Amino acid sequence: MTSDPGLQPTVHELDVCLRAPVTVLSARDGAVHGQGAEGVFCGDVRALSVVEVTVAGRRPDGIGGGSTGTGTSRHVAVLRGLGDPGPDPTIRLETVRRLADDGLGETLRLVSSAADPLEAEVVLTLATDLATVEEVKSGQVRPLVAPDGEGWAGRGVVVAVPGLETVGEHGRLSWTVVVPPRGAVEVDWSVRVVDPGGVTAAPRTASSWSTPRVTCDDSRLAPLVEQSLEDLAGLRMATTTEPEDVFAAAGAPWYLTLFGRDSLWTARLLLPLGTGLAAGTLRTLAARQGTRRDDATGEEPGKILHEIRRPPVAEEGVTPFLPPVYFGTVDATPLWVCLLHDAWRWGLDPAVVTELLDPLERALEWLAADADPDGDGFLEYLDRTGTGLANQGWKDSHDSVRFADGRIAEGPIALCEAQAYAHEAALGGAALLDAFGRPGADRWRSWAADLRERFRGAFWVGDDEGRYPAIALDGAKAPVDAPASNMGHLLGTGLLDGEESAAVAARLGSPAMDSGFGLRTMATTAGGYGPLTYHCGSVWPHDTAIAMTGLAREGHAAQAGSLARGLLAAGESFDRRMPELFAGDAATEVRRALAYPASCRPQAWSAAASVAVLTAVIGLRPDVPAGRLEVAPLRPAPLGAVRVEGLRIGSDEVTVAVSATGEVSVEGWSGELVTG
Structure with missing residues (x-):
């Protein structure tokens, strides 16, 4: 080299x-x-x-x-x-x-x-x-x-x-x-x-999650989970100011620090192994929640940050790419709320939830205030400085939001998944406010219902293959219509009805989107597609895992199963150490997935994708506060029989086994069990 x-x-x-x-x-x-x-x-x-x-x-x-x-x-x-x-x-x-x-x-x-x-x-x-x-x-x-x-x-x-x-x-x-x-x-x-x-340091405490014992007919799953958890152990971090609160750094070598959305998604995908990582991530980010408006850093009251870095040393000619504490993200704030809600459902200590209710209310207020600067009811972003990130969703490269003909959209940008996260956050936040005796739940349920209707009227587009949600609205409120993986993040958030969900599932399962190694970030039919573009045709394991999880939750077993098998094939391609992203070439054209040369490896949310495969195929849906666990596995079983020991649901250590024909067995759960 x-x-x-x-x-x-x-x-x-x-x-x-x-x-x-x-x-x-x-x-x-x-x-x-x-x-x-x-x-x-x-x-x-x-x-x-x-x-x-x-x-x-x-x-x-x-x-x-x-x-x-x-x-x-x-x-x-x-x-x-x-x-x-x-x-x-x-x-x-x-x-x-x-x-x-x-x-x-x-x-x-x-x-x-x-x-x-x-x-x-x-x-x-x-x-x-x-x-x-x-x-x-x-x-x-x-x-x-x-x-x-x-x-x-x-x-x-x-x-x-x-x-x-x-x-x-x-x-x-x-x-x-x-x-x-x-x-x-x-x-x-x-x-x-x-x-x-x-600003970051090694954690003082031992591992924040359990290590499950996995047995599966598909021999690729257990070693992928084992390697992924080893990689995640290497990415455990704390800040120098909150040394007891552990989070997952985004990835090595480029992003070995606290990242809002990356650390939140990683903790969310790892909830079946315990709520400790979620608690540390939530507290670390809440300690840095925005309190004022600052265009240079993107800070706003209630907003959750994008990343932190070591402050630069004053040297002539040395200018950092971004401020050391940077808030240029449209999605970290609703994702923070979603993680708090989901962690509560998985058994997060009510005392920790209570501690975070004030930051929760501030985050919800941001959704309806600074997140919507023009008052049209959608979350949107625009870098006002010209020196920050032009795109502030998870696809944060400058050219990631494109029309079907390849044109790059101009801001302000309202991403489809940001609306979905906000909808889910409003409903989850309302549930928390009700459960902990705080006022305002009805307001946020009404806000979510209004957002759902506005979205239906503004984002849906169509082509020869049918209707689908646009990746975004541009600054002129025109739908940005390249078929993209962003639509997969809408599933499971409550934003779509059954017919809309089926349309998204069909699009995600098409050969233009499903590469056989995972979900392409953009369809091969789009004008901006390229298999080695950062966000316009490559495959990101976490993106695939999010779509797979939503597909499984909404009953689209065939598409979810295909993505699960694709992730296992990708893991095998990279010796089970999942990279940040890789090329979008089809599995019918290459035996092993091709590397994206500058990709982080390991990357936290990519490693967490293996746990998402477990969650999706066995269909775990807990509600610890209600004393209820639903297990609704994918049928037909995409990976054959699966048995997972050492899951953490509340205070219980749980074993779930699903046969190749879909029969469910659960051990160790002390509450009501519902099998679907």
Whole structure:
């Protein structure tokens, strides 16, 4: 892999070792060569951009290895030309990497099968540019920073390496070792990063969810869930100001921080494994809920933020892409309300819900006030600064909202899924207000009913295949009519009636939308379609999971089952570590899904998609406050028989088994059981 200044570096071929806030992106041999996105990152800063080993002046040749668990990896390389003569390598280097809360430690182990001892100098070369993640992502090239004593200092951080020697712009550690015949020798080194300006940190508590035991006729499901939960464990994070509240960072390497919609969706999809992650996510975001109006940051009273970043260090010529605390999102606020409601239904402690009722009311007020600046009854957005995100839904690239002929829509933009989230939030918020003795529930139910009717009159369009909801309304209130996956987010929100739901299901199940590896973000029939566009034809696992969940909830088993099988095929394509997104090429044309080269991997909501598959196929619908659990599996069973042990529903640990013919068995649930 080579670097190309000015282009976003590719990451799909890199090895990723992750334990937030520390990430190591290395070549397959474990080395960091100073190219592209390679590096040891701590939070938003690249602490080391070069980590290379030589033995007796020779570079090792990698032969395999990679992640061995959350925050650990092992790589094996051979040292040809050392040891016994002949074609077979007899000296190998094993690199065992262990990430810590603020850095890493490594053991370099030389192993010999040679007949004679080997005396050699082991040299570790280190360097850093102290680049920010934004700079790395944009392809900027920064000069190396010269070491200062046993490490580096600059841009507000200190990178400490005990025993480091300075050699020009590089640092060096060296050891003279003797490897005995058919024996081994080890050396250790470590790096620690001190970043007083950091806003995120490693969590203080253990895992926020249960680890289910999955048995399935489709052998792809259980290992996908296992790897996904390992990836999610690496993405667990807290803020420095609320260290006890854990959330899932969006993804590595580009988005290893708190993101409103990403963290909310991840917690929502993981509710079958417990409400702890939901509670931490809700509280962390509520602590930063908007209180004033600020065009520069997008903040508004009651609004939930988009993302937080490390504040930039004042340097000439360095300008962050977005403010460190940025609110440019139209959907995080209703999604916050939806998560609070769903977590309550899954058994979130009523004391936690009570604590969040004031932020709930402020979030609901935002829906009817600042979210609708022109008063037409729809949520919409417009970046007033010209420096923020042009699009502020989950498809936040500049060209994601297009007409069927390929034209890019001009704002203000009212996204279809934002209306659906708001409708669901209003109903869920009303249910919470009633349940906890707060006034105002009737107002929000009426507001939701009005929104439903307005949506029906404004968003529906048609083509030769039938009617479907437009992706958005543009600034002139014209429907933006490219068939897009956004319509899948309307299912299960109560916004659609039965006939409308069936029309959406038919469109999502068409060959133009269902790639066989998941749902395309835009139909192949649209003028803006491209299989490797970020939001106009690629496949995003979380997007597929949301649509699949809605399809299952509304009884469209065939389409839901097809998307579930597609996600399993995609997982198999990427060794069960789900990327942020991948190419939209059809499974009938390629055996394995094709990578999107700059995709985060792992990505939190992509990893959570595997749990969504479980929820959809067995049809879990709890109402813990009412003491009721409904299990309505997909029929016919798209993955065959499924058994899941270790689900958390309220205070119960529940086992659900569904046979290949749809018979349901539930163990451990203490309330009323309804099977559908």
